[in-house]
Amino acid sequence: MSVQACSNPVFDEDDDGPIIFKKSTTVSKQNKSNSEVKKSSCQKNDGQSERKASNVCSPSGLVSISQNNKAPSPKPSLVKSPVTGTKASTSSGSVSPVKSPITGTKASTSGKVSPLKSPVVSSKTSVSAADQSKQSIKQNIASVKKEEKHLVRSSAELDSGSDDSEDDKPLSSRLFSGLLKGSSNNVSKGTIASPGSSMMPKSKLSLKRSSDDSDDEKPLSSKFQVKPHTAASASKLSDDEDEKPLASRLQLNGSSAKVAQPGKSNIKDNKRPLDAVSSPGQSSVKRPKVESSIPTKVKSVSVKSEPKLEDDDHIPIAQRMKKDGTGTKPLPTKQKVTKFVSTPPKKTIKKTKKVTKTSKYSKSTKVPPSSGEGQKWTTLVHNGVIFPPPYKPHGVKMLYKGEPVDLKPEEEEVATMFAVMKDTDYATKEKFIENFMTDWKKILGKDHIIKEFKYCDFTPIYEWHQREKEKKKQMTSEEKKALKEEKLKQEEKYMWAIVDGIKEKVGNFRVEPPGLFRGRGEHPKMGKLKKRILPSDITINIGKDAPVPECPVPGQSWKEVKHDNTVTWLAFWNDPINPREFKYVFLAASSSLKGQSDKEKYEKARKLKDYIHTIRVNYTKDFTSKDVTKRQIAVATYLIDKLALRAGNEKDDDEADTVGCCTLKVENVNLIPPNSLEFDFLGKDSIKYHNIVEVEPPVYKAIGQFKTGKSDGDDIFDKLDTSKLNAHLKELMPGLTAKVFRTYNASITLDEMLHKETQGGDVPEKLVVYNHANKEVAIICNHQRSVSKSHSAQMSRLTEKINELKGVLDGLKVDLSRAKKGKAPLKDANGKPKKSLAPEVLGRKIAQTNAKIEKMERDMQTKEDLKTVALGTSKINYLDPRISVAWCKRHEVPIEKIFNKSLLAKFAWAMDVAPSFRF
DNA sequence: CCAACGACTTGTTGATAACCCC
DNA sequence: GGGGTTATCAACAAGTCGTTGG
Secondary structure, eight states: OHHHHHHGGGTOOSSSSOOOOOTTHHHHHHHHHHHTTOOOOTTOOSOHHHHHHHHHTOSSOOEEEEOOOBSSSOOSTTOOOOEEOOBOSGGGGGGOOSSOHHHHHHHHHHOOSOTTTTHHHHSOTTHHHHHHHHHHHHHHHHHHHHHHHHHHHHHHHHHHTGGGOTBTSOHHHHHHHHHHHHHSHHHHHHHHHOSSSTTHHHHSOOOOOOSSSSGGGSOHHHHHOOOTHHHHHHHHSOTHHHHSOHHHHHHHHSTHHHHHHHHHHHHTTTTHHHHHHOOSTTSSOOOOSOTTSSOOOOOOOOTTSOOOOOOSBTSOHHHHHHOOOOOOOOSOOOOOOTTOTTSHHHHHHHHHHOOOTTTTTOOSOOOTTOOSSSOOOSOEEEOOOBOOOOOOOOOOOOEETTEEOOOOHHHHHHHHHHHTTTTSGGGGOHHHHHHHHHHHHHHHOTTOSOOOGGGEEOHHHHHHHHHHHHHHHHSOHHHHHHHHHHHHHHHGGGSEEEETTEEEEBSOOBOOOOEEOOOSSSOTTTTOEEOOOOGGGEEEEOOTTSOOOOOSSTTOOOSEEEOOTTSOOSEEEEOSSSTTSEEEEOBOTTSHHHHHHHHHHHHHHHHHHHHHHHHHHHHHHHTTOSSHHHHHHHHHHHHHHHHOOOOOOOOOTTSOOOOOGGGOBGGGEEEETTTEEEEEEEOGGGBEEEEEEEOOHHHHHHHHHHHTTOOTTSBSOTTOOHHHHHHHHHHHSTTOOHHHHHHHHHHHHHHHHHHHHOOOOOHHHHHHHHHHHHHHHHHHTTOBOOOOTTHHHHHHHHHHHHHHHHHHHHHHHHHHHHHHTTOOOOOOTTSOOOOOOOHHHHHHHHHHHHHHHHHHHHHHHHHHHHTTBOOHHHHHHTSOHHHHHHHHHHHTOOGGGTSOHHHHHHTGGGTTOOTTOOO
C-alpha cells in the first residue's frame, strides 16, 4: 500500500516510493540491523528506590506537578505530581536572582554567553542599558547569521564546550539555584547537588503534591528522580563551583567531554540538509514578508557561536534542580561515536538532486518550496476531499414513554448519534443532553411527540448498535481484509497531492461526518449537532493549472475554488459548531512542507539558547520594576520559562473555561510562605495543572502584589495579554514567542539528560535512559493521559502475583532452613511431599524468586508512575528529533526503537544529522 | 489599539492493529 | 489461540500567533 511507501521513505533507496528522505538511508539500514534485537525493554525503570527518595524531597525537583486530572471528570487520579526535578543547582546562577551579588560573578564565570550578549552578564550592575543595546545588536546580527550559526555552532560548541551553560537550562532548574543562592547563599550550593541532603528543604523547591491523594499525588518528577549520584558529584565541587552551572560540572565529570570531541570532526557534516531546505522565513520571525531577500546562508560569520562556558542556562529549570546522574550503568562512559556511518554518505547526493521533481514523483529532497516570500508552493495538484457515506436508516425504534416511535431517517440519525454514546460520560452530562435535545428538536419539529428527554429511551438503538459492532467483530479476517481493501481503493486518489512535482501524502482528506460535538471539559457547546458537510460548504485550494476536483455530488458545486499559494491548505469548511472557525485539510506530517516548518520551529528554539541567558537576566531585573506592566511581563515570562506554561490567549464565553499564563486568575495561584506558589488551574483541553513550586522571592512578592485588591475571578496579569507579551519577547529575540520556551525547555532537557545519563550498557538499558528523559519532559510539559479503565484491576492482579511469589519464597526459605538441618521439606499445599533439594539449589531458587519479585515490583511502580503521563505528545511536538537521532547514532541504538513508523516519516528531515549534534 | 479573522500547531482520545502471556 | 494489553493511528478539539481593517 501506498501508505507504506510513504512511511518508509527513510529506508527506501529506490526512488519509487514516496521517499522522502533519501539520505538517511544508510543510517537507517544500520539501525535496522541493530534493531534486530527487538525487545526493547524500555519499560524498565530505574529503580524504584530512587523514586521514593525523590518523593520525599526531591532533591532536584522542585516542581511537582500534579497530574492527571482532567478536571471535568472526577477521576480519581489527581494525584501525581511529578516532580520535575530541577536541578537546583548551581547553575541557576545565571539567572541570578536579583539580589545576590554573587550573581554577577557567576555570570561572569559562566561567561559562556557570547561576548556580544554577555556583556550584560559580566557587569551585572549596568546591565540594563548595556544589555539592551547589545541585544539589539545581537538581534540584527543574529538574524543575519542565524542560519550560519547553527551550522557553525555545533562546531563551536563542541570546541568551547559551550553547551553547558546554564542559560541553556530550563528555568526550573535555574530557579532553584537562584533560590538557593538567594536564600542561603553558600549553603545552597551544596544543596543543589545533593538531593538527599538535609539541606534540601530550603533551597530546593520541593514541590509537594497536594495532599489529596495517595502516592499518586506525588509529583511525578520526584518519582523519577534519579540518583544520588549527583550528589556525590556535587559534593565534590567546591564552592566556586556553585557558580557554575550544574551542567557544566557534571559534564566535566562525565563523559560529555568525550562526546564532544568527536563532534568536532563531524561538524561539517552537520545538518546541512536542513539549511538547504529551509529557506523561507525561517529565521526570524515570522514576518512573512520577505524582508531581506532570500536567506542565503553565509557561512562565514561565525561570530555567533558564543563561547559560552557552561552554564546551566540551557537546561530546563526544572531539570537543573535535579541533576543527578541517573546513575544508570556503572559502565564508564563509552560512547563511540564512530560508528554510525550513516550520516555522511548520502548527503551530497541529495543536494544535487534537488529538483528532480518531475520525474515520477520522486520524493526526496524537497526543496524549493519556498521560493519567495510567503509562497508555499508553486504547483499544487490534488483530488479534493472524500465525503462520508450518506446515512443508512436502520429502522430500529426507540421508545418514548415506553412506546416505540417512528422516526424519519434524519431524526433517527441524530437519535442514533446519541444512543451510541451511552457508555461515555457525555451521555449523563446535563449540558450535553440539553444541547442535544435543542438541536434534535429542531429536526423533529414543533409538533413531534418527542418533547422531553426524560421520556426517551434509546436502549433499542443502543443495543442494535452493539449487535452491529459484534457482527463486525465476528467477521473473518478475509472479510475484514476485503473490506479494508475496498475502502482503500475508494480513498486512494484522495490520499495524495502533488506539490511542486512531488507526491506528498495528504493528512485528513476525509470530511468530518456528522455527529454530536464532543467538547473537552465543561464545554458550553457539547452535545450540539455537528451537521453534515456538503460540497457547497467546502472551499478548495489548488494550483492554477491543476484540474479542479470534480464535485462528488451531481447537482452541487464547491463553495469556492482558490489558487492561493501562500497557504498550505488544500481545502477547508466552516466548523459547524463555531461557524467563525474553519476546518482545514492539510498535507500529512510527513510532507516536506510540514517537515520544513517543523525544522524551523526547532531552529528557532535552538536560537533561544543563545539568548536565554540575557533574557533571564533581564526579566529577573524586572521583577522589581516600578512599572507594573513591566513587572507583569517579567513575572509572566518567568513562569513561562520556568514552568513551561502556555501563553494563555483570551477565550470566549462559548468555550470551555481554561487558562494559560496570561489568563491566570487570582484563584489559580496561591501564595505559600515563605516563597512558594501553588498553581491550580485547568489548562488546554481542561487538563488540570497542579503544582507547588518555590520561586524567587521577588516573584513571590510580585504575585502577591498582582493579586491584591482583586477577586478570585480576576486576571492576575491585568496589564497583559498574549499579544503584548509576545511583542515584548520579540524585542528580545527575533521571532520569539511564548511557545518557543516550551520547545526550548523540552528539547534542552532531553538533550541534557541523554547526555548526562547515558552511561553505556546494552540497548535496553539505553532505552531506559531515553524513556526516563522523555518522561521528564512530559512531566515538565504536563502531558497527561487518562488512566485506563482497567488500570486498577491490572494493578491488583500484579499485587496478587507478587504476593503469590512471596508465599513461594517463604516456603523456599523454610525448606532451606530444614534442609540445612538435614530435615525433609514440609508437605506442599496439597499435603503431598515435596522433593528435597540441596541447600545450594534452594538458595539459588530463592535468589531467582527474589529477583523476579523485585522486577515485578519495579514494573508495577513504573506502570503506576506512567499511568497518567503521555510520552507521545512531547515526542511528536517538542523534542527536536535530531537530538534523538544523534543520540541513537552515538550509542548505536536503532532509531526504530525510539520512533515508530509515522515518526520516522515525519522526521525524515532529521535523519541525517551528525552524531555530534547537540541541541 | 483591538477584535475578528485566518492559518497552523499542539493535544487527548477512541478504535484498531499488534503483541504477549498463559 | 484467545483474552488482555500495549502500540499506533486517525480523528478532531483546542491552543498559539500573525494579519487585517476599522
